[in-house]
Amino acid sequence: xxxxxxxxxxxxxxxxxxxxxxxxxxxxxxxxxxxxxxxxxxxxxxxxxxxxxxxxxxxxxxxxxxxxxxxxxxxxxxxxxxxxxxxxxxxxxxxxxxxxxxxxxxxxxxxxxxxxxxxxxxxxxxxxxxxxxxxxxxxxxxxxxxxxxxxxxxxxxxxxxxxxxxxxxxxxxxxxxxxxxxxxxxxxxxxxxxxxxxxxxxxxxxxxxxxxxxxxxxxxxxxxxxxxxxxxxxxxxxxxxxxxx
Amino acid sequence: xxxxxxxxxxxxxxxxxxxxxxxxxxxxxxxxxxxxxxxxxxxxxxxxxxxxxxxxxxxxxxxxxxxxxxxxxxxxxxxxxxxxxxxxxxxxxxxxxxxxxxxxxxxxxxxxxxxxxxxxxxxxxxxxxxxxxxxxxxxxxxxxxxxxxxxxxxxxxxxxxxxxxxxxxxxxxxxxxxxxxxxxxxxxxxxxxxxxxxxxxxxxxxxxxxxxxxxxxx
Numbered sequence: 001x002x003x004x005x006x007x008x009x010x011x012x013x014x015x016x017x018x019x020x021x022x023x024x025x026x027x028x029x030x031x032x033x034x035x036x037x038x039x040x041x042x043x044x045x046x047x048x049x050x051x052x053x054x055x056x057x058x059x060x061x062x063x064x065x066x067x068x069x070x071x072x073x074x075x076x077x078x079x080x081x082x083x084x085x086x087x088x089x090x091x092x093x094x095x096x097x098x099x100x101x102x103x104x105x106x107x108x109x110x111x112x113x114x115x116x117x118x119x120x121x122x123x124x125x126x127x128x129x130x131x132x133x134x135x136x137x138x139x140x141x142x143x144x145x146x147x148x149x150x151x152x153x154x155x156x157x158x159x160x161x162x163x164x165x166x167x168x169x170x171x172x173x174x175x176x177x178x179x180x181x182x183x184x185x186x187x188x189x190x191x192x193x194x195x196x197x198x199x200x201x202x203x204x205x206x207x208x209x210x211x212x213x214x215x216x217x218x219x220x221x222x223x224x225x226x227x228x229x230x231x232x233x234x235x236x237x238x239x240x241x242x243x244x245x
Numbered sequence: 246x247x248x249x250x251x252x253x254x255x256x257x258x259x260x261x262x263x264x265x266x267x268x269x270x271x272x273x274x275x276x277x278x279x280x281x282x283x284x285x286x287x288x289x290x291x292x293x294x295x296x297x298x299x300x301x302x303x304x305x306x307x308x309x310x311x312x313x314x315x316x317x318x319x320x321x322x323x324x325x326x327x328x329x330x331x332x333x334x335x336x337x338x339x340x341x342x343x344x345x346x347x348x349x350x351x352x353x354x355x356x357x358x359x360x361x362x363x364x365x366x367x368x369x370x371x372x373x374x375x376x377x378x379x380x381x382x383x384x385x386x387x388x389x390x391x392x393x394x395x396x397x398x399x400x401x402x403x404x405x406x407x408x409x410x411x412x413x414x415x416x417x418x419x420x421x422x423x424x425x426x427x428x429x430x431x432x433x434x435x436x437x438x439x440x441x442x443x444x445x446x447x448x449x450x451x452x453x454x455x456x457x458x459x460x461x462x463x
Contacts, residue, residue: 113334
């Protein structure tokens with residue numbers, strides 16, 4: 001059998017087969033509802049994997065007009081599958097809030113740029129780095145400080161995960177990925193920081209169809225991929241009327 | 246008459262100079278883009294991974310893959326670029342962004358800023374605020390002089406958890422414009438009909454008045 005499609009799976013269920021276990025750490029790409037691997041999240045929910053640590057900029061959200069329904073990691077929160085979240089912004093997420101108040105869920109709030117860099121560092125084999133972000137605030141409490149060129153910086157550590165789930169626009173069978181517009185966000189770094197990375201892509205194209213100069217994530221970072229597209233969500237539909245500059 | 250939200254945004258637009266790369270926060274700061282004169286070339290940065298943020302789309306142009314940091318749908322310009330969150334915050338942390346304009350709950354006369362949480366209230370998160378104030382070359386705050394309960398927001402020291410220490414350069418309120426200086430808040434502009442006594446009454450910090458106070462357009 002030609003092994004060139006060895007990374008390509010039929011769907012989220014088969015792509016995640018054998019990778020999920022209770023107590024695992026999962027990195028989940030996306031910014032708000034933009035660029036999230038929704039089909040992977042749905043499969044994790046279906047499998048009811050428990051005591052998860054999730055690393056993600058946000059923790060999903062609840063629809064403003066449909067209480068009791070939500071998107072992204074919110075569906076895992078709803079089923080109480082998440083024990084700990086490492087995120088920069090929770091926003092209006094009553095399910096998270098309630099579980100946090102009840103101490104059912106632990107939250108590590110990280111400045112967004114520090115989160116991005118911690119993931120980048122983790123994937124690049126950098127144990128830690130010093131940054132000025134957060135110095136003098138609660139996020140720097142208890143962390144090592146050091147002065148560089150007269151500026152105080154705080155030590156932040158790299159992050160890795162048992163599994164990263166990322167969302168891409170196009171891929172080839174080698175796992176080379178291209179993201180679309182602002183749906184890129186945290187996906188490229190997370191792809192590098194997962195012990196195993198599963199990519200959910202809108203379109204798997206034939207070898208040669210992607211420009212090697214235009215690859216965002218080289219296939220070395222992607223172990224499994226499948227084609228599938230969940231309905232894309234718009235959180236805040238802001239528009240302007242026609243006829244106005 | 247103190248400035249309205251729109252007038253504060255218009256005043257803040259004068260902080261933007263030709264060729265600037267600018268990050269605008271959520272709320273009144275977002276309105277600032279509407280007041281940049283056409284002859285001033287500015288590139289708007291959105292920390293979720295975009296330079297060259299365009300206006301809101303027409304209804305038939307809405308693209309779920311194209312949003313700003315406030316998660317609002319936006320459009321791209323002919324020279325826009327997209328990049329990862331790590332690159333985006335590299336621009337911020339690396340000092341490549343000229344100016345950030347953001348809202349605040351409190352600003353202290355030493356330049357400390359509090360704009361992310363109120364103890365006892367729901368915590369929404371930090372987002373990119375701590376990175377922005379620590380990394381951007383110049384930080385301008387737009388906020389009302391007083392909170393809804395009438396308490397001044399310009400203080401000797403912040404009472405709320407900080408976003409950054411000694412990070413604010415200038416504050417634009419509905420009453421005037423203040424520079425953060427080693428001697429305290431220096432009042433450099435007044436909204437029309439507002440006098441220095443009004444400002445002092447609504448500030449809980451040292452206010453020094455500039456030699457020549459500019460009185461803004463009505």
